[in-house]
Amino acid sequence: MAQLSCEKLSLGYEGHEIVGDLTFSVNAGDYLCIVGENGSGKSTLMKTILGLRAPMGGEIRVGDGLRRNEIGYLPQQTAVQRDFPASVREIVLSGCQGRAGLRPFYSRDEKKLAADNMEKLGLTALSGRCYRDLSGGQQQRVLLARALCATRKLLLLDEPVSGLDPKVTAELYLLIERLNADDGITVIMISHDVSAALRYASHILHIGQRVFFGTRDEYLKSAKGGAAT
Amino acid sequence: MNQLSLYLRFPFVQYALIVGTLIALCSSLLGVTLVLKRFSFIGDGLSHVAFGAMAAAGVMRLSDNMALVLPVTVLCAVLLLRVGQNAKIQGDASIAMLSVGALALGYLLMNLFPTSSNVSGDVCSTLFGSTSILTLSARDVWLCSVLSVLSVGAFVFFYHKIFAVTFDEAFARAAGTNAGLYNLLIAVMIAVIIALAMNLVGSLLISALVVFPALSAMRIFRSFRAVTICSACLSVCCTLAGMLIAIAAATPVGATIVAADIAAFAVFSAVGALRERNFL
Numbered sequence: 057m058a059q060l061s062c063e064k065l066s067l068g069y070e071g072h073e074i075v076g077d078l079t080f081s082v083n084a085g086d087y088l089c090i091v092g093e094n095g096s097g098k099s100t101l102m103k104t105i106l107g108l109r110a111p112m113g114g115e116i117r118v119g120d121g122l123r124r125n126e127i128g129y130l131p132q133q134t135a136v137q138r139d140f141p142a143s144v145r146e147i148v149l150s151g152c153q154g155r156a157g158l159r160p161f162y163s164r165d166e167k168k169l170a171a172d173n174m175e176k177l178g179l180t181a182l183s184g185r186c187y188r189d190l191s192g193g194q195q196q197r198v199l200l201a202r203a204l205c206a207t208r209k210l211l212l213l214d215e216p217v218s219g220l221d222p223k224v225t226a227e228l229y230l231l232i233e234r235l236n237a238d239d240g241i242t243v244i245m246i247s248h249d250v251s252a253a254l255r256y257a258s259h260i261l262h263i264g265q266r267v268f269f270g271t272r273d274e275y276l277k278s279a280k281g282g283a284a285t
Numbered sequence: 286m287n288q289l290s291l292y293l294r295f296p297f298v299q300y301a302l303i304v305g306t307l308i309a310l311c312s313s314l315l316g317v318t319l320v321l322k323r324f325s326f327i328g329d330g331l332s333h334v335a336f337g338a339m340a341a342a343g344v345m346r347l348s349d350n351m352a353l354v355l356p357v358t359v360l361c362a363v364l365l366l367r368v369g370q371n372a373k374i375q376g377d378a379s380i381a382m383l384s385v386g387a388l389a390l391g392y393l394l395m396n397l398f399p400t401s402s403n404v405s406g407d408v409c410s411t412l413f414g415s416t417s418i419l420t421l422s423a424r425d426v427w428l429c430s431v432l433s434v435l436s437v438g439a440f441v442f443f444y445h446k447i448f449a450v451t452f453d454e455a456f457a458r459a460a461g462t463n464a465g466l467y468n469l470l471i472a473v474m475i476a477v478i479i480a481l482a483m484n485l486v487g488s489l490l491i492s493a494l495v496v497f498p499a500l501s502a503m504r505i506f507r508s509f510r511a512v513t514i515c516s517a518c519l520s521v522c523c524t525l526a527g528m529l530i531a532i533a534a535a536t537p538v539g540a541t542i543v544a545a546d547i548a549a550f551a552v553f554s555a556v557g558a559l560r561e562r563n564f565l
Contacts, residue, residue: 103455106458106459107458107459108455108458108459124461125459125460125461127459129455129456129459129460131453131455131456131459134453134455136321136322136323136451136452137452137453140321140452140509141321141503141506141507141508141509141511141512142448142452142508142509143507143508143509145508146448146508146509146510147452149445150445150448150449150452150453150456150457151456151460153445153446153449153457153460153462154460154461154462156445160441160442160443160444160445161445162445184508185507186507186508189507202456203456206456206459206460212459
């Protein structure tokens with residue numbers, strides 16, 4: 057049973073279809089990169105997977121013990137966040153909100169989970185610092201730690217390296233690869249950067265005029281993949 | 286000083302101080318969220334709606350203004366939030382429409398159906414609060430206390446959710462938090478507080494009560510909790526100081542409170558700037 061499978065999915069706005077007949081599935085431990093031009097519907101697909109918007113047609117199923125609100129999401133940064141007065145600890149802990157349900161306070165276990173994830177991403181020393189004073193790469197690691205608090209199984213990353221310099225980008229890719237390889241966390245990542253996608257991903261989903269889904273090697277063999285590299 | 290302690294023995298002055306403190310506390314708690322969510326104008330728009338409702342209540346000669354002002358303001362808060370999501374008319378434009386419309390109609394009503402010979406005095410006191418804070422009844426104080434306790438209670442109970450929805454609504458929705466419901470809660474709470482604050486500072490000055498303490502606290506503090514606590518304390522202090530000065534020096538209450546808030550903002554900004562350059 058796949059963790060996430062989309063069948064004959066059709067996406068779009070107000071009756072205007074952007075992507076149609078999209079079928080793919082993601083198994084535990086996969087590293088899927090979703091690539092495609094601007095406006096091809098990558099972000100729409102991600103929002104649909106998260107249940108933030110309804111598909112125009114088709115179906116999304118989660119399985120393998122995964123629940124819909126157990127997907128760790130790393131959204132693109134918004135303008136509000138850039139000058140938000142919140143400490144690193146407060147933000148990472150807010151990743152536990154799905155677990156806490158209606159309970160007004162976070163339990164000891166949830167606080168420990170947040171502390172462990174901060175440790176894992178090297179944020180412990182920064183835990184009292186203000187989010188807006190951090191560098192772009194540190195901010196992304198904070199949001200990644202928050203996403204890890206929401207899931208143990210599946211991470212959805214929306215252009216995690218946009219706006220970062222090459223060195224920090226490489227570090228973040230390495231971190232994500234480690235989470236995938238060492239902790240067995242499934243990764244679905246939207247990316248502009250096809251060459252990086254080909255370096256790290258096990259599967260590629262290309263959406264646009266023509267849709268491709270398959271393993272990285274199949275993508276490289278296909279004419280489209282050959283043209284992209 | 287002696288004069289002040291004499292004044293403090295009057296029950297209506299004590300009522301005013303109690304209500305002022307409660308309103309200052311509630312308005313500042315939500316102020317942080319409103320400022321950060323870029324909702325400041327909703328507070329401003331709602332205060333004008335409250336003015337229109339107050340004028341209508343006066344014309345209808347209701348014995349209790351709040352019976353009309355409170356539901357109308359809450360209803361408009363809910364409407365503004367819905368409209369903002371549908372976005373047929375842009376969010377800020379719809380707020381401008383609603384607030385200017387309510388202001389104009391309120392003034393028109395007060396002129397067409399004057400309740401006293403001094404229309405401009407009535408308008409002025411509704412806009413700037415002037416003396417209405419000193420004419421509260423024991424019932425007004427009770428109503429205000431109950432609603433304040435409910436607001437603070439709801440804020441504390443949903444504190445983590447409000448933080449999550451303020452910081453990142455998309456993530457909160459993905460994690461299964463009903464963000465729409467919490468936005469609605471925030472809007473209803475702010476509407477209730479604005480209706481209450483009409484008596485304290487008048488409708489034109491309410492936004493200052495919401496925005497200034499939050500902005501001041503954000504100059505210095507670096508975590509959401511510290512900002513929230515600081516803004517609550519600061520707001521209560523400024524309001525009490527403003528009211529005492531207004532009573533002692535016979536200045537308009539609302540304007541004096543806002544002046545105290547502005548002074549605090551100047552001090553906090555200066556300290557924040559010095560700290561950034563490592564002088565402190």
